[in-house]
Amino acid sequence: MSDDQDLIQGYDPRTGEPAGAPLPATPAGDVDRLVAAAEAAFPAWQAFDRATALDAIAAALDEHVDELVALADRETALGVPRLSGEVARTTGQLRLFSELLRDGSYQDTVVEHAEGARPDLRRVNRPLGPVAVFAASNFPFAFSVAGGDTASALAAGCPVIVKAHEAHPRTSLRTAELTREALRGAGAPDGVFDIVFGFTAGVHLVKHPGITGVGFTGSTRGGLALAKLCAERPTPIPFYGELGSVNPVFVLPGAVAQRSAEIASGYAGSLTLGSGQFCTNPGIMFVPEDAALLSAIAEAVSGTVGTPMLAERIHSGLVAGLEEMAAVPGVRLLAEGKPGEGPWAPTPAVYAVSAEDFRAHAERLREEHFGPVGIVVTYQPGNDSEPSHLLKLGSVGEGHLTSTIHLDADDDADVAAARDLLPQLERIAGRIVFNGWPTGVAVTHAQHHGGPFPATTAPAHTSVGAAAIRRWLVPVVYQDAPAALLPEPLRDSEGTKK
Amino acid sequence: MSDDQDLIQGYDPRTGEPAGAPLPATPAGDVDRLVAAAEAAFPAWQAFDRATALDAIAAALDEHVDELVALADRETALGVPRLSGEVARTTGQLRLFSELLRDGSYQDTVVEHAEGARPDLRRVNRPLGPVAVFAASNFPFAFSVAGGDTASALAAGCPVIVKAHEAHPRTSLRTAELTREALRGAGAPDGVFDIVFGFTAGVHLVKHPGITGVGFTGSTRGGLALAKLCAERPTPIPFYGELGSVNPVFVLPGAVAQRSAEIASGYAGSLTLGSGQFCTNPGIMFVPEDAALLSAIAEAVSGTVGTPMLAERIHSGLVAGLEEMAAVPGVRLLAEGKPGEGPWAPTPAVYAVSAEDFRAHAERLREEHFGPVGIVVTYQPGNDSEPSHLLKLGSVGEGHLTSTIHLDADDDADVAAARDLLPQLERIAGRIVFNGWPTGVAVTHAQHHGGPFPATTAPAHTSVGAAAIRRWLVPVVYQDAPAALLPEPLRDSEGTKK
Numbered sequence: 001m002s003d004d005q006d007l008i009q010g011y012d013p014r015t016g017e018p019a020g021a022p023l024p025a026t027p028a029g030d031v032d033r034l035v036a037a038a039e040a041a042f043p044a045w046q047a048f049d050r051a052t053a054l055d056a057i058a059a060a061l062d063e064h065v066d067e068l069v070a071l072a073d074r075e076t077a078l079g080v081p082r083l084s085g086e087v088a089r090t091t092g093q094l095r096l097f098s099e100l101l102r103d104g105s106y107q108d109t110v111v112e113h114a115e116g117a118r119p120d121l122r123r124v125n126r127p128l129g130p131v132a133v134f135a136a137s138n139f140p141f142a143f144s145v146a147g148g149d150t151a152s153a154l155a156a157g158c159p160v161i162v163k164a165h166e167a168h169p170r171t172s173l174r175t176a177e178l179t180r181e182a183l184r185g186a187g188a189p190d191g192v193f194d195i196v197f198g199f200t201a202g203v204h205l206v207k208h209p210g211i212t213g214v215g216f217t218g219s220t221r222g223g224l225a226l227a228k229l230c231a232e233r234p235t236p237i238p239f240y241g242e243l244g245s246v247n248p249v250f251v252l253p254g255a256v257a258q259r260s261a262e263i264a265s266g267y268a269g270s271l272t273l274g275s276g277q278f279c280t281n282p283g284i285m286f287v288p289e290d291a292a293l294l295s296a297i298a299e300a301v302s303g304t305v306g307t308p309m310l311a312e313r314i315h316s317g318l319v320a321g322l323e324e325m326a327a328v329p330g331v332r333l334l335a336e337g338k339p340g341e342g343p344w345a346p347t348p349a350v351y352a353v354s355a356e357d358f359r360a361h362a363e364r365l366r367e368e369h370f371g372p373v374g375i376v377v378t379y380q381p382g383n384d385s386e387p388s389h390l391l392k393l394g395s396v397g398e399g400h401l402t403s404t405i406h407l408d409a410d411d412d413a414d415v416a417a418a419r420d421l422l423p424q425l426e427r428i429a430g431r432i433v434f435n436g437w438p439t440g441v442a443v444t445h446a447q448h449h450g451g452p453f454p455a456t457t458a459p460a461h462t463s464v465g466a467a468a469i470r471r472w473l474v475p476v477v478y479q480d481a482p483a484a485l486l487p488e489p490l491r492d493s494e495g496t497k498k
Numbered sequence: 499m500s501d502d503q504d505l506i507q508g509y510d511p512r513t514g515e516p517a518g519a520p521l522p523a524t525p526a527g528d529v530d531r532l533v534a535a536a537e538a539a540f541p542a543w544q545a546f547d548r549a550t551a552l553d554a555i556a557a558a559l560d561e562h563v564d565e566l567v568a569l570a571d572r573e574t575a576l577g578v579p580r581l582s583g584e585v586a587r588t589t590g591q592l593r594l595f596s597e598l599l600r601d602g603s604y605q606d607t608v609v610e611h612a613e614g615a616r617p618d619l620r621r622v623n624r625p626l627g628p629v630a631v632f633a634a635s636n637f638p639f640a641f642s643v644a645g646g647d648t649a650s651a652l653a654a655g656c657p658v659i660v661k662a663h664e665a666h667p668r669t670s671l672r673t674a675e676l677t678r679e680a681l682r683g684a685g686a687p688d689g690v691f692d693i694v695f696g697f698t699a700g701v702h703l704v705k706h707p708g709i710t711g712v713g714f715t716g717s718t719r720g721g722l723a724l725a726k727l728c729a730e731r732p733t734p735i736p737f738y739g740e741l742g743s744v745n746p747v748f749v750l751p752g753a754v755a756q757r758s759a760e761i762a763s764g765y766a767g768s769l770t771l772g773s774g775q776f777c778t779n780p781g782i783m784f785v786p787e788d789a790a791l792l793s794a795i796a797e798a799v800s801g802t803v804g805t806p807m808l809a810e811r812i813h814s815g816l817v818a819g820l821e822e823m824a825a826v827p828g829v830r831l832l833a834e835g836k837p838g839e840g841p842w843a844p845t846p847a848v849y850a851v852s853a854e855d856f857r858a859h860a861e862r863l864r865e866e867h868f869g870p871v872g873i874v875v876t877y878q879p880g881n882d883s884e885p886s887h888l889l890k891l892g893s894v895g896e897g898h899l900t901s902t903i904h905l906d907a908d909d910d911a912d913v914a915a916a917r918d919l920l921p922q923l924e925r926i927a928g929r930i931v932f933n934g935w936p937t938g939v940a941v942t943h944a945q946h947h948g949g950p951f952p953a954t955t956a957p958a959h960t961s962v963g964a965a966a967i968r969r970w971l972v973p974v975v976y977q978d979a980p981a982a983l984l985p986e987p988l989r990d991s992e993g994t995k996k
Binding site for chain 1: 544616734921925
């Protein structure tokens with residue numbers, strides 16, 4: 001979240017200059033009007049053919065992909081290939097939810113006929129009501145205006161009001177226009193989707209009595225502030241926040257023996273992708289003390305080149321955080337990439353520290369640094385500097401979106417070490433990656449993008465994949481309802497579960 | 499929650515005299531020791547045959563039913579038939595969860611093999627960790643030491659520490675002893691279940707870093723205080739609170755024409771059951787202005803007899819609340835039952851008010867009165883005093899565990915009126931009862947005992963029925979895991995979902 005302001009100005013990260021004319025922040029009265037419209041649209045949206053409407057949004061975004069990518073590239077400098085891919089991911093998400101709606105399983109219906117003293121009970125999921133979605137800086141499409149939170153909430157039957165991210169206002173506005181037009185074209189009720197701009201509008205939205213839930217992807221500080229607002233309302237509402245994650249990676253000795261060059265290059269690639277601006281960026285990597293591996297990592301990192309970050313604030317935050325990290329006793333610079341061009345392009349960097357020094361300063365060293373920067377912790381296999389021991393001490397922190405193990409699956413010692421790690425990793429991360437890298441989150445039915453606090457504020461929920469719809473649903477059970485009054489999915493003609 | 503005290507003294511509600519010797523409150527050091535033991539037991543409990551252990555607890559409670567009922571009757575005065583039934587319900591709950599464990603569906607596994615660029619992803623539910631359960635006053639067995647929260651959390655794989663309710667310390671202690679012994683006899687790891695006594699011990703438990711979630715059934719005030727503690731921890735944890743509910747009942751004109759005497763007697767019975775100490779007590783009933791119905795209600799209520807409440811504090815709270823309600827303009831006493839015996843036995847009472855006066859003073863009149871007391875709101879069918887209109891005005895409040903409709907299912911006007919009510923009732927209540935009464939909650943797979951705030955603090959979750967286990971589970975997804983490292987339910991030999 002940024003400071004309050006009347007005008008929302010996007011910037012070109014390649015130059016630091018304004019990108020396009022500023023947009024006005026949304027006044028409180030307009031927010032009230034949008035929430036009232038969302039509330040009015042709610043009954044009709046519950047009854048609407050939402051699958052068709054989601055498909056229409058996807059089609060509209062696909063049709064305008066070049067225009068959207070050009071707008072976003074100017075405001076984010078993430079580049080045309082990545083942004084084109086992100087639009088495809090976004091429309092893929094919308095279509096995943098339209099499939100889910102047609103399949104119907106998201107309603108989680110359970111029908112139990114009366115038996116003895118037990119009444120007839122039939123349970124079905126219902127949408128919460130109008131919800132607020134806070135867009136993320138680092139995904140101008142997939143976690144923004146028509147991104148996963150919006151798609152899953154609309155699919156659930158919840159009208160959505162998005163709070164645009166200040167890093168890409170023009171992209172947000174255009175995406176919102178296309179989304180609104182597509183919904184209107186599909187015959188959806190007016191008011192089922194809209195957008196607001198500015199910090200004050202966002203706070204007003206979260207406190208509005210008509211809002212019944214909030215989705216958020218962003219910083220721990222901003223997320224905690226919004227979580228507090230949600231909890232302190234006269235009627236508290238669920239807050240689904242995805243905050244910070246350091247995504248520890250554990251490289252086991254067999255993997256080093258098998259493929260140290262591949263690990264080094266994979267790490268450098270994952271660490272610097274998108275200027276390191278991913279919630280799944282591999283911030284801490286534990287490796288055996290091995291000169292060849294460290295030198296391979298140093299070489300791979302030296303070959304990377306900095307690219308502009310999304311905002312001046314993000315760049316300056318990274319620089320300040322790195323100064324703090326470099327000042328921790330025992331931390332040394334292992335390698336740097338080449339400086340990027342423009343005012344907000346950091347130099348990729350990897351630091352190294354021994355497991356002993358890491359343990360002594362773990363609280364400072366496991367801070368998230370949002371950017372192309374990581375720390376490599378070297379351990380001695382077979383003694384108490386081993387990752388499983390560090391984990392038992394809690395030094396890796398309590399909550400991450402992901403954790404990664406690199407092992408040689410044919411090496412008995414690696415497999416045994418992984419077995420020792422797994423029960424602990426299951427407690428601190430929502431996804432465990434083997435022999436890969438945490439960046440890149442498949443949007444599927446099995447996916448879980450979540451984790452214990454601070455990774456998320458609601459660890460049972462995911463913000464990526466089909467199960468993301470569950471955040472916006474609550475069950476209702478009908479007891480002994482006359483057939484004529486049963487919702488359609490609960491009627492006896494439908495398939496019953498259990 | 500009561501004030502802090504070093505000794506926990508139970509009382510006989512029939513006399514107001516102490517029941518048995520007091521028990522010492524649990525010192526903070528002992529709480530720490532129990533949490534450490536729960537944490538140590540967690541890995542072994544995850545791997546344990548928990549179904550057999552739950553069955554062993556159920557068998558032990560059944561075997562000691564007479565002793566338990568005698569203890570509880572002395573401390574609660576709820577009577578032998580009700581308490582015997584409640585032990586059976588409690589052991590039935592334990593067995594429901596052992597069945598669920600054997601069936602395995604609670605793990606919600608989703609297996610997706612790699613396809614194109616998509617990795618192999620396999621998701622499974624995992625237990626949160628050690629949890630705290632706050633026992634309720636009004637269900638000394640079913641919502642207490644070995645009640646639904648404990649059974650569902652143990653089933654999930656979470657060690658449990660119960661905070662006993664002060665209204666029945668001796669019953670709690672004996673139930674805990676039997677539970678511990680049964681677990682030990684089944685070979686469960688030490689520390690997987692224990693109990694603490696006293697307000698201070700409960701607060702210490704909730705703030706303890708080793709506790710990963712809290713279940714609570716009780717007052718709105720107490721629940722909100724604990725919810726705040728959970729949210730303000732350095733690592734916030736989920737708080738599943740069931741707080742207050744007024745459970746509105748809507749009687750439609752056709753139902754009155756069809757069976758007004760049955761409605762009157764059913765209402766009086768539901769209202770006064772267990773001295774009205776149920777979270778599903780029908781606190782507000784909307785009826786057509788009909789002299790015969792009102793007179794039938796008055797007659798039915800006059801035939802009821804007061805019974806002792808669980809605690810002096812509960813009784814005095816009810817008396818104070820009724821004085822406030824009776825002072826609201828337009829509210830009149832419709833009928834009273836016969837006074838009960840003993841110092842804590844209230845006189846059942848029903849008040850009446852017109853829909854107009856209700857609307858004018860709705861905030862005061864929809865307060866929950868925990869006891870055998872209700873208010874009947876009379877409306878004129880066909881004008882804006884109708885329930886659906888009152889609901890649109892929000893005057894019935896935002897969150898209830900249940901809502902009830904009485905209608906003649908063959909009466910077109912009733913069916914139409916119910917259709918108008920239902921979309922609104924789905925938003926304010928987790929269970930919609932037709933032509934019955936909200937007290938009595940079947941423990942089944944379809945059941946949902948939850949609702950919007952203040953009914954619960956987590957409206958997507960239930961505290962009764964098989965789905966209650968979901969509160970204690972979080973998903974973990976394995977990405978590209980070697981077969982040897984996959985958890986057993988995710989291996990290819992197992993059935994796959996999706």
